[in-house]
Amino acid sequence: MPVNVARALLPKGTIIGKTCNTPDHVKKAIAEGVDYVGIGPVWGTLTKKVSSPVVGPKGIGEMLETLDGSSVKAVAIDPRSASQKLSKIIHAFYDSSLRTFSEPRAAPYSLDGIKSALGTMLASVKEFSPLVHQITNNVVTNQSANATLALGASPIMATAPEEMADLSKAIGALLINFGTIQNLDGMLAAGLLSTWQATVIKGNAAELGAIANSLEVQARGVDSVGKGFADPAKFVLDLARKQRCIVVLTGVTDWVSDGTVVIRLSNGHPLLGDITGSGCMVGTCVATFCAGVSMAAFAKRSADAEEDGRLVRGDMLLAAVGG
Ligand SMILES: Nc1ncnc2c1ncn2[C@@H]1O[C@H](COP(=O)(O)OP(=O)(O)OP(=O)(O)O)[C@@H](O)[C@H]1O
Numbered sequence: 583m584p585v586n587v588a589r590a591l592l593p594k595g596t597i598i599g600k601t602c603n604t605p606d607h608v609k610k611a612i613a614e615g616v617d618y619v620g621i622g623p624v625w626g627t628l629t630k631k632v633s634s635p636v637v638g639p640k641g642i643g644e645m646l647e648t649l650d651g652s653s654v655k656a657v658a659i660d661p662r663s664a665s666q667k668l669s670k671i672i673h674a675f676y677d678s679s680l681r682t683f684s685e686p687r688a689a690p691y692s693l694d695g696i697k698s699a700l701g702t703m704l705a706s707v708k709e710f711s712p713l714v715h716q717i718t719n720n721v722v723t724n725q726s727a728n729a730t731l732a733l734g735a736s737p738i739m740a741t742a743p744e745e746m747a748d749l750s751k752a753i754g755a756l757l758i759n760f761g762t763i764q765n766l767d768g769m770l771a772a773g774l775l776s777t778w779q780a781t782v783i784k785g786n787a788a789e790l791g792a793i794a795n796s797l798e799v800q801a802r803g804v805d806s807v808g809k810g811f812a813d814p815a816k817f818v819l820d821l822a823r824k825q826r827c828i829v830v831l832t833g834v835t836d837w838v839s840d841g842t843v844v845i846r847l848s849n850g851h852p853l854l855g856d857i858t859g860s861g862c863m864v865g866t867c868v869a870t871f872c873a874g875v876s877m878a879a880f881a882k883r884s885a886d887a888e889e890d891g892r893l894v895r896g897d898m899l900l901a902a903v904g905g
């Protein structure tokens with residue numbers, strides 16, 4: 583029913599909303615004079631058929647951008663909720679979108695704070711021993727599985743698309759790592775279950791430069807060559823903002839950002855540059871820490887926590903630093 587007809591029929595002051603799946607739908611709904619838009623679905627679900635295309639957090643961001651400057655409110659639709667009820671009203675979702683994939687930090691980071699958090703995070707990995715699903719290259723599969731075990735978690739290196747749906751229900755984290763793609767369909771199936779919205783993107787300068795469409799650094803095969811970024815701190819900050827996730831730039835010095843804070847790590851060893859797979863292993867360790875931290879945060883959640891619209895629990899910036 584057109585909005586103006588509904589308005590004419592309903593009592594004055596009735597709140598009217600419309601479900602939207604694209605920025606164009608949102609534009610149309612604003613022009614029609616709605617009070618709010620239901621945008622989504624944010625995620626797919628394995629428990630029911632979702633009729634509209636899943637938009638993911640990026641799609642939500644684009645629709646909320648369309649709302650900028652209007653007084654129309656937005657509600658995100660999350661079909662994973664068993665009762666199919668709309669999740670939290672979220673103008674705040676976009677304002678806090680940089681934090682969507684990480685809980686806000688309780689206090690500013692300090693070196694001592696980070697060091698003590700590392701111990702706690704490692705203890706969480708050991709306590710929960712999360713299943714860390716890794717679809718990685720055949721150069722590092724064995725090393726990565728052993729690195730996961732060494733941290734106290736449980737690796738599973740399954741690649742077949744047929745296994746992805748079942749696995750997605752059991753895992754603490756999913757790592758998708760390129761290099762020698764063995765089963766593209768498996769990667770796509772696994773990635774699609776999280777609508778390809780990463781919590782952390784990790785790469786060397788050439789890899790992240792490619793994602794950012796930057797010509798500042800060059801690649802030779804899987805390696806980054808040359809001096810790297812002139813301003814790596816700004817690079818990771820900008821990329822994290824753009825991708826709405828944590829970014830880890832590896833190299834002699836590692837740079838980690840969530841789009842608001844940048845942490846620089848100089849704790850590598852030159853020998854790590856002389857072997858293959860050290861970057862892939864960083865990815866494994868980051869995924870393992872993220873899994874441990876999010877499982878620990880989930881275990882501590884309050885009773886009504888599943889209604890609060892948060893997508894990831896725990897401080898993923900710290901988890902990435904831990905990894
Ligand atoms: N010369 C170096 N000095 C100190 N640490 C280093 C050096 N080279 C690499 N590292 C360490 O190794 C890790 C991996 O970084 P690098 O950028 O070399 O990964 P990569 O190029 O993706 O590796 P690969 O493709 O072999 O997996 C970094 O996090 C860093 O701690």
Ligand SMILES: Cc1ncsc1CCO
Pocket residue numbers: 719721722760761762804858859862
């Ligand atoms: C050497 C190599 N080739 C493809 S993946 C890989 C491992 C390091 O990235």
